[in-house]
Amino acid sequence: MTEKKHKLERLTGVKGMNDILPSDTGLWEFFENTVKAILHAYGYQNIRTPILEHTPLFRRSIGEVTDIVEKEMYSFVDSLNGKQLTMRPENTAAVVRSAIEHNLLYDGPKRLWYIGPMFRHERPQRGRYRQFHQVGVEALGFVGPDIDAEIILICQRLWNNLGLRDIRLELNSLGHKHERAAHRDQLIIYLERYIKLLDHDSKNRLYTNPLRVLDTKNPALQDIAANAPKLIDFLGDESLAHFEGLQSLLSANNISFTINPRLVRGLDYYNMTVFEWVTNKLGAQGTIGGGGRYDLLIKQLGGKPALACGWALGIERILELLRENNLVLSNDGCDVYIVHQGETARIRAFSIAEQLRNIGLDVILHCSVDNASVSFKSQMKLANASGATYAIILGDNEVWQDEVSIKPLRGNREIMDNAQQRVPVKSLVDFLAKVIAIPQKKEGISYNHK
Ligand code: AMP
DSSP, X not given: OOOOOOOOOOOOOOTTOOOOOHHHHHHHHHHHHHHHHHHHHTTOEEOOOOSEEEHHHHHHHHOTTSHIIIIIOEEEEOTTTOOEEEEOSOSHHHHHHHHHHTTGGGGSOEEEEEXXXXXXXXXXXXXXXXXXXXXXXXXXXXXXXXXXXXXXHHHHHHHHHHTOOOOEXXXXXXXXXXXXXXXXXXXXXXXXXXXXXXOHHHHHHTTTOGGGGGGOXXXXXXXXXXXXXXXXXXXXXXXXXXHHHHHHHHHXXXXXXXXXXXXXXXXXXXXXXXXXXXXXXXXXXXXXXXXXXXXTHHHHTTSOOOOEEEEEEEHHHHHHHHHHTTOOOOOOOOSEEEEEOSHHHHHHHHHHHHHHHHTTOOEEEOOOSSXXXXXXXXXXXXXXXXXXXXEXXXXXXXXXXXXXXXXXXXXXXXXXXXXXXXXXXXXXXXXXXXXXXXXXXXXXXXXXXX
């Protein structure tokens, strides 16, 4: 009888959900650090909410007649308790839910920010994934338009600090509910005139969410949408004053913008100010992010009424722009890679590595990859490939003499004359402190003991 060989099926990731590999995480970390520094500079506090929320949270906030709720949510019933759950397609609703649940506004307004994965069951393509990442701010309890300007300034500073110059700001105002209602009546009358020309989605939205018809990407409907009654013509004095107030604050801060009367955003909770950041550099998926005011959402989700605004930016699209601009990140290898041979050298190498980490250096200690001892030559190859600036070498000879050899692998060569050099173990720290700029302050913790 021949023995059948069973080949194990190789598993792959889920379509539209990407692995972010070490070759790419440097760029992610660079972006995350840049954006975090800016958010801190504006006094925003980080909030972290779960990936899963009860489905009604999104249905009630984003709106029943939206692409996200109608077609894109990863929703399922928890078979253990029958609860309807959804993997967050966006995070404003969850932040508001959390702020209400934990009474975050009890002592005044809050400036919050988040970062993390979102999930939408869309057709994957460049710039559009089923798991993607957003960074966002939510400013809860502010009337605007100063806060509206502030959150836009944060984005502008981010583009500046990232060196991105091809992102434009588009602005609109959706006014108050009663103003939208008056516009809606006229819009329906207008769209009914073209009902035969409308596509399936637009027909469906004609009576449920006609504003979204203006947002259509269908080229055949562009003229109809462009000539439709404009919401801005229905805004009353208060809404107009808010909108104009925002525009003057932006102009005073040298932020350029265009007013796009058709900008409505894909989520129902917005009112008054809405905005989007767009670029021509990314093909069809040119919206980098957007936001606006959502003054009724907190009340709508059961909280004590409070005004609010926020934005969310798509991180994949920002990183794509950075790549388009050929951003080069500086080498982020370790300071030191320690190679060693022999049992005594290994023990000493551990202790040296820990001492160097104590003074703030980043150190890789060579570890066995199989049971055979690895030659110095192979270890040096690994040291080089790791991107480390220096190799520290510990062999029998060095151990005998209480020394180490130091070899510069890149940069700083001139300081050491490009040569390998012997240094006594006891003066190693001082020596490295001289040639490597050791960070002044490494993060530390302290405890408040009672
Ligand atoms: P939204 O919440 O739909 O306004 O999305 C805000 C930003 O998130 C967008 O402008 C995109 O940059 C990004 N985004 C939204 N959906 C996706 C997706 N499926 N894949 C990648 N990025 C997305």
